Amino acid sequence: MADLLRPRPPESLLETVGEPLFVPAPEIIEWARASFIEEGAPLYNEEHAHLNFASIGALWTNVGNSRQGRTIVGQCELGQPRAMMGKWPKARAEMQLLGWFGEIPDFVLTFDAHYSEQCSDAEWAALCEHELLHAGQEKDKFGAPKFRQDGRPAFAIRPHDVQEFTSIVRRYGADAAHVREFVDAANAGPEIANVRIAQACGTCMLRAA
Numbered sequence: 604m605a606d607l608l609r610p611r612p613p614e615s616l617l618e619t620v621g622e623p624l625f626v627p628a629p630e631i632i633e634w635a636r637a638s639f640i641e642e643g644a645p646l647y648n649e650e651h652a653h654l655n656f657a658s659i660g661a662l663w664t665n666v667g668n669s670r671q672g673r674t675i676v677g678q679c680e681l682g683q684p685r686a687m688m689g690k691w692p693k694a695r696a697e698m699q700l701l702g703w704f705g706e707i708p709d710f711v712l713t714f715d716a717h718y719s720e721q722c723s724d725a726e727w728a729a730l731c732e733h734e735l736l737h738a739g740q741e742k743d744k745f746g747a748p749k750f751r752q753d754g755r756p757a758f759a760i761r762p763h764d765v766q767e768f769t770s771i772v773r774r775y776g777a778d779a780a781h782v783r784e785f786v787d788a789a790n791a792g793p794e795i796a797n798v799r800i801a802q803a804c805g806t807c808m809l810r811a812a
């Protein structure tokens with residue numbers, strides 16, 4: 604099994620102020636594959652099965668991000684820069700990706716270095732897996748996974764399962780709000796207890812020993 608030590612952002616990145624930095628982080632993907640994606644992984648989730656066929660690039664950044672008053676600490680995007688950017692900006696973005704990853708990855712994940720450094724192991728695992736879940740596969744109208752002509756999965760950004768107002772759930776209930784599955788999952792309690800998170804994290808294992 605791969606080295607499961609939780610990936611940490613480089614110190615030089617954390618110490619740099621006033622200069623925007625993005626640093627490629629293959630160690631994040633190595634950790635994510637060994638923790639969640641590969642068969643037999645300690646926190647294995649079959650919903651990531653298509654990612655065995657995906658190339659994923661990851662970045663640490665010291666650039667803060669927020670939207671509508673919420674802090675953003677992680678993001679998942681399709682790797683291929685879009686044509687609507689214009690020819691030169693698109694080619695420039697491709698050049699940047701090739702420099703970082705040696706290829707245009709199917710997905711690019713970005714993580715806030717300062718948050719990732721100070722969050723708990725469970726928070727890190729939840730953040731990392733959250734971004735991986737955005738790295739989805741298209742489905743046909745029958746709900747079956749779609750593939751491209753070359754036989755590779757048709758990768759796409761997967762939206763959150765639940766987008767609803769608390770008020771609607773409170774006033775009309777989980778079924779009317781179509782969040783029954785979500786509520787049932789919450790009521791069932793976490794499948795990944797802190798104990799299992801600790802098993803995926805070398806730092807915790809050292810502490811326990």
Ligand SMILES: [Zn+2]
Binds near residue numbers: 733737
């Ligand atoms: Zn999200």
